[in-house]
Amino acid sequence: QKEVEQNSGPLSVPEGAIASLNCTYSDRGSQSFFWYRQYSGKSPELIMSIYSNGDKEDGRFTAQLNKASQYVSLLIRDSQPSDSATYLCAVWSRWGNTGKLIFGQGTTLQVKP
Amino acid sequence: GAVVSQHPSRVICKSGTSVKIECRSLDFQATTMFWYRQFPKQSLMLMATSNEGSKATYEQGVEKDKFLINHASLTLSTLTVTSAHPEDSSFYICSSNSPGVAGGLSTDTQYFGPGTRLTVL
Numbered sequence A: 001q002k003e004v005e006q007n008s009g010p011l012s013v014p015e016g017a018i019a020s021l022n023c024t025y026s027d028r029g030s031q032s033f034f035w036y037r038q039y040s041g042k043s044p045e046l047i048m049s050i051y052s053n054g055d056k057e058d059g060r061f062t063a064q065l066n067k068a069s070q071y072v073s074l075l076i077r078d079s080q081p082s083d084s085a086t087y088l089c090a091v092w093s094r095w096g097n098t099g100k101l102i103f104g105q106g107t108t109l110q111v112k113p
Numbered sequence B: 001g002a003v004v005s006q007h008p009s010r011v012i013c014k015s016g017t018s019v020k021i022e023c024r025s026l027d028f029q030a031t032t033m034f035w036y037r038q039f040p041k042q043s044l045m046l047m048a049t050s051n052e053g054s055k056a057t058y059e060q061g062v063e064k065d066k067f068l069i070n071h072a073s074l075t076l077s078t079l080t081v082t083s084a085h086p087e088d089s090s091f092y093i094c095s096s097n098s099p100g101v102a103g104g105l106s107t108d109t110q111y112f113g114p115g116t117r118l119t120v121l
Helices: none
Strands: A004-006 A011-014 A019-025 A032-038 A045-050 A054-058 A061-066 A071-076 A085-095 A098-103 A107-112 B004-007 B010-013 B019-025 B032-038 B045-051 B067-073 B076-081 B090-097 B110-112 B116-120
Touching (some): A019 A085, A019 A107, A032 A071, A045 A054, A045 B110, A071 A085, A098 B045, B004 B090, B019 B090, B032 B076, B045 B067, B076 B090
Parallel strands (some): A011 A107
Antiparallel strands (some): A004 A019, A054 A061, A085 A107, B004 B019, B032 B090, B067 B076, B090 B110
């Protein structure tokens, strides 16, 4: 069973702080990794994709990938109350001749003013 | 990013009726679309992979005769929940890969539709 694990939280940080969200995955052959943000009652929205080891920065967001440790993280700098949402880690896994996204259970982030 | 639309956004129906949900790719051709279901406080669970011009591939535990998927064109996939029951009440979301790697199955980003909230009374 290919799995993606996240701490469900809630993770609570004060406004302006750095929020750190973590994710581990079991499929060592995975090559594509994604972070989605989901507000309550809405569908997921892509924040970041990462394919290579190391860091990838986009504005206030930094994704980090360590394939050896099978670990993906998302850092949110200068957290804002509008960042309060559930963050889903997703890993693309091959299944025979096809593939699919495997989602973690999501981490709820609360940014307090 | 690529735009995926869904219709309707919300539907309430009586137990035993069938409900059809449409998923459209608005600015690209999607040979593959994915259907997910999400129950409250839970993550997305893949139901099936919809392939244009061929039969859908269903995940283990998903009844293909209950959840009918049709992908007749490169821009439209439909999910029909047949003989719906209250336990089918959920948030149904479709997605599609944006155009990417030529040949083989792209691992490019999946973009999600806005979702359909189904309530079965």
